[in-house]
Amino acid sequence: xxxxxxxxxxxAHPHVEPxxxxxxLGVFFWICVGWIGLNLFGAIFANVLPLQNPLYQNYxxxxxxxxxxxxxxxDDIGRDIFSRVVYGSxxxxxxxxxxxxxxxxxxxxLGMLTAYRRGRFDTMVTTVMYALLAFPGIVATIAVLSFWxxxxxxxxxxxxxxxxxxxxxxxxxxxxxxxxxxDFVVAAKVQGASDRRILFKELLPNVAPVLISFLLIxxxxxxTIEGALAFLGLSVNPPxxxxxxxxxxxxxxxxxxxxxxxxxxxxICLFLLSLNFIGDRLRTHFDVAEVKx
Amino acid sequence: xxxxxxxxxxxxxxxxxxxxxxxxxxxxLLPGNPxxxxxxxxxxxxxxxxxxxxxxxxxxxIEQYFIWMGHVLHGNLGTSFISRxxxxxxxxxxxxxxxxxxxxxxxxxxxxxxxxxxxxARKPDGPVDRLLSAGSFTLLSVPPFIVxxxxxxxxxxxxxxxxxGPSAYVPLATNWLANLESLSLAAITIAIGSFTLYFRVxxxxxxxxxxxxxITMARSKGLSRRRIMWRHAFRPSSVTLLGSASVSIGGxxxxxxxxxxxxxxxxxxxxxxxxxxTSDYLLVQGxxxxxxxxxxxxxxIFDFIINIVDPRISRE
Numbered sequence: 001x002x003x004x005x006x007x008x009x010x011x012a013h014p015h016v017e018p019x020x021x022x023x024x025l026g027v028f029f030w031i032c033v034g035w036i037g038l039n040l041f042g043a044i045f046a047n048v049l050p051l052q053n054p055l056y057q058n059y060x061x062x063x064x065x066x067x068x069x070x071x072x073x074x075d076d077i078g079r080d081i082f083s084r085v086v087y088g089s090x091x092x093x094x095x096x097x098x099x100x101x102x103x104x105x106x107x108x109x110l111g112m113l114t115a116y117r118r119g120r121f122d123t124m125v126t127t128v129m130y131a132l133l134a135f136p137g138i139v140a141t142i143a144v145l146s147f148w149x150x151x152x153x154x155x156x157x158x159x160x161x162x163x164x165x166x167x168x169x170x171x172x173x174x175x176x177x178x179x180x181x182x183d184f185v186v187a188a189k190v191q192g193a194s195d196r197r198i199l200f201k202e203l204l205p206n207v208a209p210v211l212i213s214f215l216l217i218x219x220x221x222x223x224t225i226e227g228a229l230a231f232l233g234l235s236v237n238p239p240x241x242x243x244x245x246x247x248x249x250x251x252x253x254x255x256x257x258x259x260x261x262x263x264x265x266x267x268i269c270l271f272l273l274s275l276n277f278i279g280d281r282l283r284t285h286f287d288v289a290e291v292k293x
Numbered sequence: 294x295x296x297x298x299x300x301x302x303x304x305x306x307x308x309x310x311x312x313x314x315x316x317x318x319x320x321x322l323l324p325g326n327p328x329x330x331x332x333x334x335x336x337x338x339x340x341x342x343x344x345x346x347x348x349x350x351x352x353x354x355i356e357q358y359f360i361w362m363g364h365v366l367h368g369n370l371g372t373s374f375i376s377r378x379x380x381x382x383x384x385x386x387x388x389x390x391x392x393x394x395x396x397x398x399x400x401x402x403x404x405x406x407x408x409x410x411x412x413x414a415r416k417p418d419g420p421v422d423r424l425l426s427a428g429s430f431t432l433l434s435v436p437p438f439i440v441x442x443x444x445x446x447x448x449x450x451x452x453x454x455x456x457x458g459p460s461a462y463v464p465l466a467t468n469w470l471a472n473l474e475s476l477s478l479a480a481i482t483i484a485i486g487s488f489t490l491y492f493r494v495x496x497x498x499x500x501x502x503x504x505x506x507x508i509t510m511a512r513s514k515g516l517s518r519r520r521i522m523w524r525h526a527f528r529p530s531s532v533t534l535l536g537s538a539s540v541s542i543g544g545x546x547x548x549x550x551x552x553x554x555x556x557x558x559x560x561x562x563x564x565x566x567x568x569x570x571t572s573d574y575l576l577v578q579g580x581x582x583x584x585x586x587x588x589x590x591x592x593x594i595f596d597f598i599i600n601i602v603d604p605r606i607s608r609e
Contacts, residue, residue: 131308136588138547140315143581146569147322224436228547231438232554232566244438251442251555255450265439273434280430 029281032274039271043089052080054087054241066259073259075250081260084241085267091235091242092268095157095226096219102161104215107168112203115176116195126173129166137163138225145234153236156229160222168218175210179203209286216279220272227268243268297600305593309586316582317361320574321354331574335374347371370579375571380579383564388583390560393465394476394549398483399538405484406491411522413492414499426496433489437548441482441555448478460557479552486548487541494537498530532603539595542588 042049057077066073073081114122144159145151179185180203188202223243229235230244238245243264250260323330328344345351348371349360364371370380413422449458456463456474463471502508503526511521550562557563561580568576 131304134308134589134592136543136546136585138543139581139584143319146577147319149324227436228438228551231551247438247442254446258446261442269435276434
């Protein structure tokens with residue numbers, strides 16, 4: 001499912017010796033981290049926070065613009081948009097994190113193991129994974145979701161997560177390969193270290209930067225996919241708000257009430273921008289170079 | 294080379310087989326008796342008998358697969374019990390629209406991405422490069438379903454340009470100019486997604502190539518900047534561009550589906566979502582199968598082209 005990651009394939013160039021001084025991560029990086037933190041906080045504590053009920057329909061204020069009482073205004077049946085945007089983040093964030101737990105949970109250990117062991121097992125798994133990469137994951141996702149009814153968030157997470165395994169496998173395997181033949185790994189082997197020790201103590205710390213930056217970019221990609229699915233009516237059913245289905249519901253009345261489209265759109269764009277930026281910044285920070293295909 | 298191609302061909306056949314099994318098995322994911330769900334309102338003893346015959350539902354699953362595969366090899370993907378139209382004819386009517394949209398959007402994306410990447414690569418980290426990189430990075434974070442909604446809001450509603458709004462699709466045969474108008478917003482949306490990828494890939498690749506010795510050599514020969522860029526630097530980088538184009542095909546499809554759905558452009562994406570919404574499962578199955586196989590074959594062709602341009606790859 002190569003479309004999961006817009007970024008080209010990369011590989012790790014681990015440091016032989018720790019670099020003397022690194023460029024600081026920058027103010028914008030920490031603003032992005034803060035923004036993601038704020039989003040996570042809102043998503044986790046949405047029920048506890050003093051928000052209005054996202055499903056409550058107040059017919060006395062319909063299509064109201066932003067005001068002090070309704071920060072982002074109200075929609076066509078008088079629901080508070082701010083509260084719906086915050087509750088909507090729950091679906092997107094849960095989908096993003098859940099799918100990546102499945103994708104990295106299977107793809108990363110498998111990629112590390114095959115890159116370390118090599119041999120026939122590696123050839124077999126890699127051939128299968130590369131063949132699967134040619135397969136359009138988005139079509140498979142839509143297909144499975146349209147037949148595996150009724151749809152719910154759990155199924156969406158499973159389908160996207162499974163579809164993301166091949167690309168994650170490829171990235172992690174490439175990253176591990178570039179480390180596995182280095183002197184310190186050979187030295188550890190010669191000293192008689194166990195496979196488990198080499199995998200966890202020698203390889204993992206060197207693969208971790210790649211893993212973390214792609215994990216973040218992966219979450220951003222899944223949020224985009226979930227948004228597109230919700231937009232197409234293939235994610236959680238209304239009235240449960242999600243960023244994607246809010247935009248989808250709002251598009252029919254966007255001539256009368258453009259706020260309804262704009263606020264969830266801005267929310268999703270800022271979230272994606274922050275995640276992509278953090279991921280990209282970490283990648284350059286850890287000196288993970290982009291290489292040719 | 295021949296060995297490489299034959300190995301890839303076997304891989305291609307393998308993956309097409311997997312796709313066929315997957316597409317076939319989809320209807321068994323349906324809860325309950327597939328006949329009841331597939332027929333929906335059209336359920337009665339006569340249609341039920343027809344469907345059982347068409348799909349061989351009272352046979353074992355493996356036999357059903359061979360029945361289905363036999364139909365497919367004869368170019369028959371079944372007849373929808375909802376619309377009473379054969380799946381193949383629906384696909385045949387919709388496919389040209391997708392092809393047109395893809396061609397339009399890719400021309401647009403490359404037309405913008407290539408010159409901008411060259412400008413960027415001329416002075417890496419200069420003000421122009423920083424601006425363009427930041428711009429493309431921002432665009433990367435705007436999903437297609439937001440781009441298209443905002444474009445419709447701005448162009449069709451606020452400015453009120455004719456033939457651009459939802460359901461304004463005009464077939465190519467009727468009026469080609471109106472057809473282009475009705476596809477313009479869709480093409481722009483898809484192009485933006487492709488542009489960000491092409492620009493980023495090409496830019497970093499060109500920067501790397503410009504450090505190579507043969508470029509210094511070309512410079513010292515006194516060749517013009519433009520000639521160096523196009524003849525010496527862009528040529529090797531175009532392989533990377535081709536590779537990223539085939540990798541990004543999934544993202545392209547997602548954008549394609551979204552814009553067709555919103556603007557009611559009757560391509561395969563629109564038909565697919567419409568079929569899902571009317572529970573027309575046989576049509577969904579047919580479209581899924583055709584699109585998947587098409588993508589895998591396109592990937593194969595891309596691979597082949599890349600190999601001709603850069604034979605080193607097949608030796609790896």
